[in-house]
Amino acid sequence: MARDKDRRGAVTIEDVARHVGVSPMTVSRVINNFSGVRQSTRENVLRAVAELGYSPNPAARSLARHGGRRVGLLYSNPSAGYLSEFLVGALDGAQRSGSLLMIEKCGASEDSERAAIDRLVAGGVTGVILPSPHAESVTAHEQLALHNITGVAVGARLLNQQPNTVRIDDFAAAAEMTRHLLDLGHKRIGFIKGAANQSATAERLLGFETEIRKAGRAASALVEEGDFTYRSGLEAAMRLLASEQPPTAIFASNDDMAAGVMAAAHYRGRVVPGSLSVAGFDDTPIATAVWPELTTIHQPVAGMTETAVRILSEAARGKTPSAPAQPVDRLLPYKLVIRASTGPAPRPDAS
Amino acid sequence: MARDKDRRGAVTIEDVARHVGVSPMTVSRVINNFSGVRQSTRENVLRAVAELGYSPNPAARSLARHGGRRVGLLYSNPSAGYLSEFLVGALDGAQRSGSLLMIEKCGASEDSERAAIDRLVAGGVTGVILPSPHAESVTAHEQLALHNITGVAVGARLLNQQPNTVRIDDFAAAAEMTRHLLDLGHKRIGFIKGAANQSATAERLLGFETEIRKAGRAASALVEEGDFTYRSGLEAAMRLLASEQPPTAIFASNDDMAAGVMAAAHYRGRVVPGSLSVAGFDDTPIATAVWPELTTIHQPVAGMTETAVRILSEAARGKTPSAPAQPVDRLLPYKLVIRASTGPAPRPDAS
DNA sequence: ACTGTGTTTGTTAGCGCTAACATCGCTACT
DNA sequence: AGTAGCGATGTTAGCGCTAACAAACACAGT
Numbered sequence: 021m022a023r024d025k026d027r028r029g030a031v032t033i034e035d036v037a038r039h040v041g042v043s044p045m046t047v048s049r050v051i052n053n054f055s056g057v058r059q060s061t062r063e064n065v066l067r068a069v070a071e072l073g074y075s076p077n078p079a080a081r082s083l084a085r086h087g088g089r090r091v092g093l094l095y096s097n098p099s100a101g102y103l104s105e106f107l108v109g110a111l112d113g114a115q116r117s118g119s120l121l122m123i124e125k126c127g128a129s130e131d132s133e134r135a136a137i138d139r140l141v142a143g144g145v146t147g148v149i150l151p152s153p154h155a156e157s158v159t160a161h162e163q164l165a166l167h168n169i170t171g172v173a174v175g176a177r178l179l180n181q182q183p184n185t186v187r188i189d190d191f192a193a194a195a196e197m198t199r200h201l202l203d204l205g206h207k208r209i210g211f212i213k214g215a216a217n218q219s220a221t222a223e224r225l226l227g228f229e230t231e232i233r234k235a236g237r238a239a240s241a242l243v244e245e246g247d248f249t250y251r252s253g254l255e256a257a258m259r260l261l262a263s264e265q266p267p268t269a270i271f272a273s274n275d276d277m278a279a280g281v282m283a284a285a286h287y288r289g290r291v292v293p294g295s296l297s298v299a300g301f302d303d304t305p306i307a308t309a310v311w312p313e314l315t316t317i318h319q320p321v322a323g324m325t326e327t328a329v330r331i332l333s334e335a336a337r338g339k340t341p342s343a344p345a346q347p348v349d350r351l352l353p354y355k356l357v358i359r360a361s362t363g364p365a366p367r368p369d370a371s
Numbered sequence: 372m373a374r375d376k377d378r379r380g381a382v383t384i385e386d387v388a389r390h391v392g393v394s395p396m397t398v399s400r401v402i403n404n405f406s407g408v409r410q411s412t413r414e415n416v417l418r419a420v421a422e423l424g425y426s427p428n429p430a431a432r433s434l435a436r437h438g439g440r441r442v443g444l445l446y447s448n449p450s451a452g453y454l455s456e457f458l459v460g461a462l463d464g465a466q467r468s469g470s471l472l473m474i475e476k477c478g479a480s481e482d483s484e485r486a487a488i489d490r491l492v493a494g495g496v497t498g499v500i501l502p503s504p505h506a507e508s509v510t511a512h513e514q515l516a517l518h519n520i521t522g523v524a525v526g527a528r529l530l531n532q533q534p535n536t537v538r539i540d541d542f543a544a545a546a547e548m549t550r551h552l553l554d555l556g557h558k559r560i561g562f563i564k565g566a567a568n569q570s571a572t573a574e575r576l577l578g579f580e581t582e583i584r585k586a587g588r589a590a591s592a593l594v595e596e597g598d599f600t601y602r603s604g605l606e607a608a609m610r611l612l613a614s615e616q617p618p619t620a621i622f623a624s625n626d627d628m629a630a631g632v633m634a635a636a637h638y639r640g641r642v643v644p645g646s647l648s649v650a651g652f653d654d655t656p657i658a659t660a661v662w663p664e665l666t667t668i669h670q671p672v673a674g675m676t677e678t679a680v681r682i683l684s685e686a687a688r689g690k691t692p693s694a695p696a697q698p699v700d701r702l703l704p705y706k707l708v709i710r711a712s713t714g715p716a717p718r719p720d721a722s
Numbered sequence: 723a724c725t726g727t728g729t730t731t732g733t734t735a736g737c738g739c740t741a742a743c744a745t746c747g748c749t750a751c752t
Numbered sequence: 753a754g755t756a757g758c759g760a761t762g763t764t765a766g767c768g769c770t771a772a773c774a775a776a777c778a779c780a781g782t
Binding site for chain 3: 381383384385395396399400403427428430431432433434435436437
Binding site: 724726728729730732733735737740742743746749751 | 757759776
């Protein structure tokens with residue numbers, strides 16, 4: 021204890037090894053979850069790890085792993101609600117897989133995207149994570165292919181390119197939300213579409229429509245255009261609420277638009293959820309910032325990024341960088357989060 | 372060129388040294404900006420660095436710097452709008468100063484805070500960055516002192532504890548915003564306070580009041596309670612707008628509350644900024660999510676965190692960890708961002 | 723008993739970089 | 753001339769960890 025204090029507070033793998041009475045290598049094998057360690061030994065080591073509060077030094081790790089796998093992360097919109105979770109997930113994944121993270125910001129233009137990727141390449145990354153605006157960018161995928169580097173799209177997919185993806189089942193999630201609304205007795209349901217160039221937009225719409233169709237004549241849908249911004253949600257809601265038979269529930273394909281819907285509802289004197297139910301998608305910070313808080317679909321953003329990092333870092337182990345086995349399309353579980361913005365349909369006033 | 376390709380794309384310090392015809396150590400001295408290198412040598416090295424596209428391996432660096440300075444970062448609310456910027460800044464600062472970042476999440480309770488700090492300590496950090504909820508926590512500072520570790524508060528300060536701080540001048544910023552409102556001709560201005568336990572709350576209020584007082588009888592203020600949440604902003608605005616002589620402008624001490632004010636305004640049929648100007652503070656994502664977009668005070672969050680990391684990493688160089696020279700209180704420049712939510716006062720209808 | 727096959731553990735070396743000290747000139751003195 | 757003193761550079765060692773190989777051990781079959 022006293023001895024440890026001098027040592028800058030850091031417990032090394034050797035301390036653990038000595039404590040258990042094995043070689044550092046064995047400890048290394050245990051913490052990396054390698055096979056070929058007797059069960060009892062493994063347990064001893066794990067106990068010591070816990071006792072001493074050991075946590076591996078990521079720098080040393082990355083160094084020892086022959087140059088260390090470095091994974092890059094491209095981002096463009098630092099104020100997007102999901103980014104912080106995104107980063108936390110990436111950091112976690114990096115730490116856990118012992119790889120180094122290089123974060124690079126880029127603008128919206130294709131040139132800027134290309135430049136950012138080049139910077140990443142210069143930094144020696146073996147793989148790059150692409151969140152939504154870039155996940156769908158042909159430019160980005162091309163530039164990566166040019167340098168023979170693996171990319172993983174998170175939360176979206178680009179069908180005709182190399183399709184490494186980590187995402188949720190947008191179709192099923194939208195369907196589930198729609199069912200939730202239907203179950204509450206809503207007959208006329210408005211839907212606000214997202215930006216046309218994002219892959220999730222189509223899937224969410226499809227999920228909605230499919231569920232509505234399943235309900236048969238018991239339900240009808242009103243679909244409006246939107247582009248994922250608050251303002252587009254507000255305007256779409258204004259149109260919906262001005263229609264002859266306004267909906268009793270509006271399902272916006274993301275939270276920002278749903279917040280816009282709520283503003284429109286307030287403006288038109290509709291009480292949420294008393295006279296209008298509102299549902300969002302993504303569970304971004306704004307979902308709990310507004311009042312009443314939004315019913316929405318929670319995406320495990322951090323988990324998705326962590327998975328992406330892990331995929332990349334494992335792919336880097338496979339010696340042939342060009343052929344990352346077969347492309348991965350991992351689907352993670354989403355969750356319907358019911359908060360205060362949805363409630364029973366007002367009354368049987370439908371036609 | 373071809374040779375480099377095999378080498379995982381990474382150029383090492385040795386490659387540079389060989390290319391120039393000096394020892395690696397000299398290169399190291401140059402890239403670390405150490406004195407004691409002849410000017411001509413320095414230039415040669417720098418040229419080679421540029422030519423070869425060398426970038427130092429942060430892992431090796433951190434390892435070689437004897438255990439490497441590790442700085443910890445405590446966060447609790449992953450959905451806070453500023454977190455992503457916060458992280459980006461920290462990452463940047465860490466990379467630039469060659470230190471390692473350990474990010475630790477913790478809950479709101481004191482126990483959870485203590486536990487998180489202990490985990491950080493076990494991980495061997497030499498300093499910890501404390502964003503707002505923790506910056507003001509006596510517990511956090513005590514726990515750090517217990518382990519003899521330096522803390523830096525970002526965006527807030529705790530006066531009677533060890534006051535390493537990086538922040539903006541909340542007082543001046545609030546005053547400037549108030550002046551902006553005054554300049555637009557507003558005479559009756561509402562102000563919504565923040566949570567009582569945060570240091571910024573008092574300073575912002577003071578800045579506001581000081582400026583109002585300066586205006587003399589030309590202006591009057593209505594101050595309402597709030598706690599930095601959307602809902603509290605909405606409710607405070609409702610009270611403000613229901614008063615006999617409602618204000619023509621409302622200055623909320625953060626963006627979330629300002630968004631709540633806008634909702635209240637819509638609800639009461641007030642057009643923003645036509646009949647009511649709304650101002651926020653912080654320039655978080657919500658400021659541009661709402662419509663019209665908020666006039667607010669921009670904080671250089673990323674810069675603040677980067678500075679904090681640098682302070683910590685420099686303090687770690689000074690051998691005596693207990694006495695980090697004298698405490699630092701660094702003030703960074705803020706910026707008044709005028710968007711669409713503020714405009715000229717409706718008309719000279721004031722008493 | 724003795725080789726073969728597999729499982730568990732240890733050994734050696736080195737990832738890329740930088741403290742700390744050693745060295746090599748060189749000028750400036752006594 | 754001799755040597756202290758200084759600035760510029762090189763050398764050695766090692767940060768904490770893990771590949772790759774080597775060794776030790778177990779137990780099967782012959």
